[in-house]
Amino acid sequence: METRLFYKIAVITSVFLLFIGCSRRQKITAQQTPFHTEIPSYTRHLNGFKICLDPGHGGQGHISDYKRGPTGVREADVNLQVALHLRNMLQEVGATVVMTRVDDSYVSLPTRSQIANESSADFFISLHHNGIDNPETNYTSTWYHGDADDSRQSLDLARYVQQGVSDALRLPNSPATGLFSDKLVTTSGFGVLRLTKCPAVLCEASFLSNPEEEARLKKDDYLRKEAYGYFLGLARYVAAGFPKGILVAPQPETVIQTRTPRLQIQVMDGLHQRGAWMLKRQQVFTDAIRIKVNGISLPYHYDRDTDIITVAIEEPLANGVHFVETELVNYYGNHSLPSRQWFKVAPAAVELRLNAWTDRLPADGKSYVGISVTAFDADGTPISDGEPIYMQTSNGTLAETRQLSKRGSSSFYLYAPNTPGTATAEASYGEKRASLTINFKDTDTAIVQGQISDVTSRKPLQDVQLHADPGLTATTDTNGHFFITTEPTSTVPIKTTLYISKVGYYPHKRKIDITPNQATVAHTKLRPIAGGVFASTLIILDSRSDTPTTQKLIETLQELLELTGAKVYNIHTLGQKSTIKKRIETINAIAGRGYYLQINHAPQAKDEPPIVAAHYRGNQGTETFLKRILEQFNSTLYETPIITVQDRTTPEIQQTNKMAMTLEIRSLNRQNASAVEEAQAIFFGAWTFLKTDGKIDAEEQKRFMAYLKERQAYASD
Ligand SMILES: [Zn+2]
Incomplete structure (x- = not known):
């Protein structure tokens, strides 16, 4: 609105100047719009x-x-x-x-x-x-x-x-x-x-x-x-226009069966469609054309009469989605804007392989069996991802009847009926069908099974470890399910404890009764430690000061962080001096975004703050991170100002590709200083920072401390 008004005034002014310009020409240049x-x-x-x-x-x-x-x-x-x-x-x-x-x-x-x-x-x-x-x-x-x-x-x-x-x-x-x-x-x-x-x-x-x-x-x-x-x-x-290659064969976003297609791409220089005064042919540089399939440049033929590029794929493509990128340069020198088109290769399946956890369940109305279906094409290769595989059964109940394939496979879960019988479970993909038989009848073994999921996100958890006496172990599958069958010897009911654990989660134990000819279904929800805020967060711990106190602090902090599911690298070793250059190389070689925290110890001189925290000048993320740590120290250990140093010289801060911070703790000459307590202050500071609302739930913190105590008691047993 304001701009429009400005332009209007500008136009009026210039018209006005035109009029007065007739008589006082020499002044116009000075007052021109x-x-x-x-x-x-x-x-x-x-x-x-x-x-x-x-x-x-x-x-x-x-x-x-x-x-x-x-x-x-x-x-x-x-x-x-x-x-x-x-x-x-x-x-x-x-x-x-x-x-x-x-x-x-x-x-x-x-x-x-x-x-x-x-x-x-x-x-x-x-x-x-x-x-x-x-x-x-x-x-x-x-x-x-x-x-x-x-x-x-x-x-x-x-x-x-x-x-x-x-x-x-x-x-x-x-x-x-x-x-x-x-x-x-x-x-x-x-x-x-x-x-x-x-x-x-x-x-x-x-x-x-x-x-x-x-x-x-x-x-x-x-x-x-x-x-x-x-x-x-x-x-x-x-x-100056943007040239563009348009995939015409196969049609973009369609499915083809052949693994060696012939691609055709229509060339547009980005100017003809505007009706520019140009030669009929598209004005692109022939030798500047680049065609990439899945990021790899391939040879092509460009027909200047039809403006069609042809790419003959000779090396068979894998089953799945493929991306085509065309780079062209028009006569103004403009490159095509980044864009890619896709098609999918999905040949028919010639074989379906079915695999069940067991062929026999008690007819108890609650036990269930997992059946995986893998489809293979004529080359013996698993079919594409995202293809629909179907399952139907003549008896019992299926949790799902349609699942999209992943690495050629889909998993189905069939629940036992209350009455004995037999089920024929039939899987199909395209025209191909295959089936297997599950018997629902008395068995002399017992079953322990269930699904483990995250209590907050409700997502199923894979690779959860389970064990129970006598000698029963299992790991959950991609859908969080586990399945244990006992040896057929025990006919007497057993009371035992099922231990469930996964990194980043509080371990869980539950009492179970194992009864022959019955399934004990133990669906369980696990609680993420620290609310899951650390999960997969990359944290590199390091130190320049070669003191046992720092060593102790870093090891304690590493242990705390690892419990939460954080990805921790400790690149400090006591007694091993590293050059700054080597240290920076090590940090930068660790892939991914994350944090670098260097912790050093020193004695505190008179009138000096007990902690000096430094970060890249102007980087507010690390500034806030360090302030949360200082606040934690302030409320639990040492009174310290909540001020950070805006660093512009420390190589580890200036030259690394991580969110870098240094923390100097001047507690070496302090009575009753504890490296463990210092590690905890840093840990809770980090936790507060990673929590988006900047607050740790008191209940959550209590639970964590209780868990630590329990672990220590267990370790010293
Ligand atoms: Zn600037």
Whole structure:
């Protein structure tokens, strides 16, 4: 609304200037409508595109010298204002805009990428302003991720953005080109570009550290001019069209039987459909075509007369879904946008293999048997995933009659009737059928069976360990079921205890009566330790200080974390000195996102805080994590200020690809200091942090402490 009004005023003003221009021509140039309010007609091509704008930083105003100009202008504020202007311009011409933030709030880098990915944005632009010690430095630069080969589309976008912004700002020292790889700055590149799936660039429009530039960046009109540079850059990029390969055979999202299909792809240069004045043939570079099936480039034939690409698949494809990607480059140099189409290979089954836990159940109306069905094609290969397999029975009751295949298999559960008899269970897939027989009659064995699930999520739990005297053991299947049959010798009922355990869950025991010719059905729900907040969380523990106290703390913490189902790496060994370089290599070699926590001990000097906690400067995730730990120390052990160090020098924090933190505990000269209690403070701090509402349920904490006590009592028995 505000923008529309602005444009209206601008138009009225320019008409007015035209009139007075007749008599006082020499003054017009000075008062002309600023060029950055016009909307050229080619910007209409932006209509329908979805663009994610990412104003860099935000929410870090509490860090006094963080990303500010010489007089204190915050980069986060400037970035946001430019992005808001740009949003208005883009919306004006029909583009959809997704913002990673619209106010001064902290948004982590992975969350920014997630916003772009989840909104299926077509393009991602991170807006920044640079800073450096030399106050004279000032130019525009645009950054892409990794190597040129991996960032073709991002580079197309980067060229236009760089040109648009540098043309708008006209900084005298801007380079003619100005594109840089993010790997020049950090080994893995900028997280926000690496994690974003669509073409993504980061533009440092100018240097906020330059005093004259900072003065200009205080003026809204200058910010609008910068936004206009982005706007025209984006519009010209989109106007150059996006070539596209369209799968015509097999039809996308269809099922075929052959494993060696002939693919046909229609070539579009992205410009003909607009009625551009061009040669009849699609204007793409023939030798720049790349066809990938499941990510692997394959040879092809391109017929220029029909504009059809043919790919003959010679190596038989596996059963299942296959993805086709076509990369084309049109005569403006624009690459096709990332997109893939799929088809499915699902040959008919020639064999169904049925497997039952047992062929005999008591006719007790409660015991049940699991029957797995695996379907094989003519090559003896299990059929595709997601194919429907059916089961029907002549007696008893089936829990499900249709299940989708996984690795060629589906599992069915058949419940015994109350009266003796025989069931023929028949499975079918396509035309193929197979059956087996289950007898419901008296047996001299007993059955213990059931399903184990998570009490909170209600999901069935696989690989749960069960054991009971005398010598009965079992592990649950993919659907959480277990099945134990006793030896046929015992005819007397046995009272025993069934022990049920799984990492990350409180162990459970229940009394059961084993009775021959009967099933004891023991469906059980397990409670996740710490509410499951640690499950699969990656935590690397380390130390630089080579003291037995630290060793004890880390081992205790590791044990606590492992109980919860966290994935813990302890890379510290007492007496083994490691270089910083080697330590960083070790940390970065551990795959996946996660936390790195280095814990050191030292004596406390007078007037020093008892704990110093440091994290990557401006990273709010680790800052909050450490504050939760400090709060825990404060309330249970040592009085300490809840303040963290915004680190910019520690190599383990600066050069690792994990959420890195260091914690120095100055308790070596403290009476009654306990490494175990310190480990618990860190553990409960971590628990509070991982809990999304930041609070641990008192009941939950009590349960955990009781469990620890029980374990210790058991261990010392
Ligand atoms: Zn920045």
